[in-house]
Amino acid sequence: MFRNYIKIAWRGIIRGKGFSVINxxxxxxxxxCSLLIMLWVNDEKNVDAFHKNGSFLYQVYERNYFDGKVDASYNTQGLLAQELKKTVPEVQYESGFEFAAPPGSSNTFEAGKKITKMSGAFAGEDFFKMFSYPLLQGNAATALNEPNTIALSKYMAEYFFxxxxxxxxxxxxxDNKEDLKVSAVFDNVPHGSSLQFDFLRTWADxxxxxxxxxxWSNTSPQTFIQLRPDADAAKVQDKIKSFLYNYQQKNKSFIMELALQPFTEKYLHSNFKDGYLDGGRIEYVHLFSIIAVFVLLIACINFMNLATARSAKRAKEVGIRKVIGALRSTLIARFMGEVMLLAFFSIIIAVLLTVLALPAFNGLxxxxxxxxxxxxxxxxSILGLIIVTGAVAGSYPALFLSSLKPVRVLKGSLKFSWSATFFRKALVVFQFAMSAFLVIAMMVVYKQLNYIQTKNLGYDRGNLIYIPIEGDLVKNFELFKQRSLADPAIVNISKMRNSPTGISHHFLDISWPGKDPNLTVPFADAVVGYDFVKTMNLQLLSGRDFSKDYGTDSVGFLLNETAVNKIGFKDPVGKxxxxxSHEGHIIGVIKDFHFSSLHERIEPLIIRLDENWSWGTIxxxxxxxxxxxxxxFLQQLCRQLNPAFPFTYQFSDLEYAKLYKSEAVISKLANLFAFLAIFISCLGLFGLATFTAEQRTKEIGIRKVLGASSSSIMKLLSVNFLKPVALAFLIAFPVAWWAMNSWLQDYVYKINMNGWxxxxxxxxxxxxxxxTVSYQSIKAALVNPVGALRAE
Structure with a gap:
């Protein structure tokens, strides 16, 4: 019986080749499309899921109440991890974690005749006991115990040794300044790890x-702990809430709290709102999961519409089968068999398309x-997709065709009820509502990213490059600057402890005359060299830049507008x-510039001069x-002044773009899926146009006999086809406005969603x-009315 169903279904597919190919x-x-999204979603959900102790691993974050607001950050105190293990019995293992090079740069290693750059971090003694990064050589208990030792990845060990x-x-x-002994070799960090590193150095170093x-008022590293199996995380969090006051005095104007987040949740839940965790990449996971379901539904709806459009051609077949005794259940099974066979062929092609698309998708x-x-x-899962897709796509056509009355069908008086017509149009409305939503989302994301890329940040990103301060460039910086400025292609040179997009360090101990002793305000801080304002093309509101012409600038400060407003000085220069411990006077005030993501508001910034700072960025x-x-020229100069280090550089605008890498990927994915959704939806509209044209053949013939022109008939059919599309807009627009407005709330600086x-x-x-409908409209309008009426 089953074999017979398959054979009949195959014959049905062969008879309608064009219909079958489209379906x-x-x-x-x-x-x-759904398979690609499912792979991406599954990969996102499995990041950090490989750690055996994952259910006991937590990351500590700090919540601060100050100046009428609440803020939170993963930046913590450098000794916090060690102190938590010493004083909290439930903490079994601990580790601080801080990258060894400034953001956007890496460290230089040399062994034998090989020299290259690698990225890595400092980590605590317990790191390999906590996290599942298998050691190929060495002991997890001692790998990070001794100063001046280092653990290498397998790739790095094989490269050098x-x-x-x-x-x-x-x-x-x-970095050509320390000789380190290799204490262990760990397996290469898997792609599914949120922490990526080629080496680890000891926390003691x-x-x-x-x-x-x-x-303890300084913060920067991340802090990880592993609780004992019998520990209650909620109780531990309550216990450490006020832990920092064991090392700092309480201040009513600046309240500090510690909190815990399961480490395996951090990758997807890393956004803070009002000091509490509130979303993150999980929002994109949810969004694309919904898109996967809707795209598959759109494809299934296409099948329903196309199958219904073809129903008039199969009506007599159904009538004859019923007359000779076919039961409705038998007809349903037959039609469902055809659908399952179509779904089977579709999933084979889908898997092939996915395999072909994966390299490009992975690159994206x-x-x-x-x-x-x-x-x-x-x-x-594939079998489930075939069954579910077949059931969803084939249920309505099977039920509809099997319900036809044989007497009416064989008399040629097949008519479709208002409810059947309404249902088909409702399906098209749903398709295009989803497509319109995706188009709007695509445009909003694109416009926001374009706004980010083109926004005036307060400094000039164009024609600005960053060179890491390393090796002999520390002592040869002045010579490097002199020779560089002699080259006609170079305009200005300065230096900075970090980079303009990496000012993450904050300082609480900022004071001024008349300051409320109970007021504590965190200031972002930066250390720079001479000509900083000029090189960055910052705007001076008052005062001047750091200059060698003023010997007192070593005890001078630059402030941004926000810092001056927070202090309350009306004429700040000279105050x-x-x-x-650094007391000095304000030499200048610079217009606010963005030194972090546009997700965050510009903070008070204080800048001091230190031309001899030993690391950072030129x-x-x-x-x-x-x-x-x-x-x-710069490459040749660096080879002369810093021969032990390879010449490396970054463009300022590319470094800035890294802040929004996730958004850029999401934008490209949204563009791709919006295009596919519209394309698939248009297949459904094509099906509806085919169906409508078939049902109105006699009407069109009569209109032409009575003198209607082809253009008027085309207009009549096109307007009728576009009515459900217009209704879809009315449904999609308010939903899209609400959804994208919610997405934009994550940005402090954002676009306005205008009506245009x-x-x-x-x-x-x-x-x-x-x-899409023009083809059917033109075809119907040009049909010979004699043939149409004779067919009736």
Whole structure:
């Protein structure tokens, strides 16, 4: 019996080749799109899921109440992890974590004749006991215990020493200033880890090199802890809430609290709102999960519409089968069999399309996704997709065709009820409502990203490059600056402890005359060299830049507008303030510029001069149009002044773009899925146009006999086709406005969603729909009325 159903279904597919091809390709595209999204969503959800102790791992974050608001950050005190383990019995293991190089840069390593740059971090003694990064050589209990030692990844060990087993106890030079002994080799960090590093250094070395960690008002590193299996995380969180006051005095104007977040949740839930966790990448996971379902539904709706459009051609077949005794259940099984066979062919094509699209999709998303052919769960999912898709796509056509009355069908008086017509149009409305929503979302995301890329940040990102301060450039900076400025392609040079997009360090101990002793305000702080304002093209509101012409600038400060407003000085230049133990006078006020993401409001910023700072970034301002010439000169100069380090640089605008890498990927995905949704939806509209044209053949013939022109008939049919599309706009627009307005709330600086944005989206979607129905409209309008009436 089953074999007979398959054979009959195959014959039905062969008889309607064009119909079958459209249906199979529509379903295949929907399934391929859904498969890609499912792979991406599954990969996102599995980030950090490989840690065996994952259920006991937590990240500590700090919540601050000050100045009438609540803020939170993962930046914590440098000694916090160690102190938590000492004083809280429920903490079994701890680790601080801080990258060894400034954001956007890496460290230089040398062993034998090989030299290269690698990225890594400092971590605590318990790090390998907590996290599942398997050691290939060495012991997890001692790998990060001794100062002046380092653990290497397998890739890094093989690069320098040929074989991972030969690396332990070998010496490798770090930034040409320290010789470190290799204590362990760990397996390469998997792609599904939110922490990515090629090496780890000991926390003892971090504390030794950063004396500021002993001041508990300074924050920067991340803090991880592992609780004992019998510990209650909620109770531990209550216990450590006021932990910082064991090391600092309480201040009513600046209240500090510690809180815990399960480490395995951080990747997807890392946004803060009013000091509490509130979304993150999980919002995109939810969004694209919904899109996957809707795209698949759109593909299934296409099948319903196309099958219904073809129903008039199969009506006599149903009538004859019923007359000779076919039961309705038998007809339903037959039609469902055809659909299942179509779904089977579609899923095969969908898998092939997915395999072909994966390299480009991985390049777009930065992932390493593969179809898990070797996992039984994958094949069960494929089987489930065939059944669910077949059931959803084939249920309505099967029920509809099997319900036809044989007497009416064989008499040629087949008519469709108002409810059946309404249902088909409702399906098209749903399709285009979803498509219009995706088009609007695509345009809003694109416009916001364009706003981010083109917004005036307060400094000039163009023709500005960053060179890391490392090796002999520390002592040769002045010579480097002199020789560079002698080159006609270079305009200005300065330096900074971080980069303009990486000012994350904050200082609480800022004071000024008349300050309320109970007031504590966190200031972002930066250390720079001479000519900083000039090189960055910042706008001075009053005062001047740091200059060698003024010997007192070593005890001078620059403030931004927000800092001056917070202090309350009306004429700030010349006034005295203190930055911890650094007391000095304000020499200038600069217009606010963005030194962090546009998700965050500009904070008070204080800048001091230190031309001898031993690490950070050199800023080089290049003349427009002479980039290649300047880079060639700088490379040669660095080889002379800093021969032990390879020449590396970054463009300022590209470094800034990294802040919005996730948004850029989401924008591209939204564009892709919006295009596919519209394309698949247009197949459904094509089906409805085919159906309508078939049902109105006699009407069109009569209209032409009575003198109607082809253009008037085309207009009549096109307007009728576009009515459900217009209704879809009315439904989609308010939903899209609400959803995208909620998305934009994550940005402090954002676009306004004007009415023209919706108008363009509507016109674009309507235009595509009109092009889709034009073929059927023209075909129906040009038909010979004699043939149409004779057929009746």
């Amino acid at each position: 199979i390709m529509g379903l295949a595209l929907g399934l391929a 040929g074989d991972a087993s030969d690396a332990v106890n070998k010496i490798i030079r770090f 971090f504390v030794k090199q950063n004396n500021w960690v002993h001041n 998303t930065g992932k390493q996704l593969t179809l898990p052919f070797g996992q039984p769960a994958f094949w069960l 005295t303030i203190s930055w911890g 800023f080089v301002r290049i003349k427009a149009g002479r980039t290649n010439e300047a880079l060639t 944005l919706f108008a363009i989206a509507g016109a674009l979607t309507a235009g595509i729909a009109l092009i």
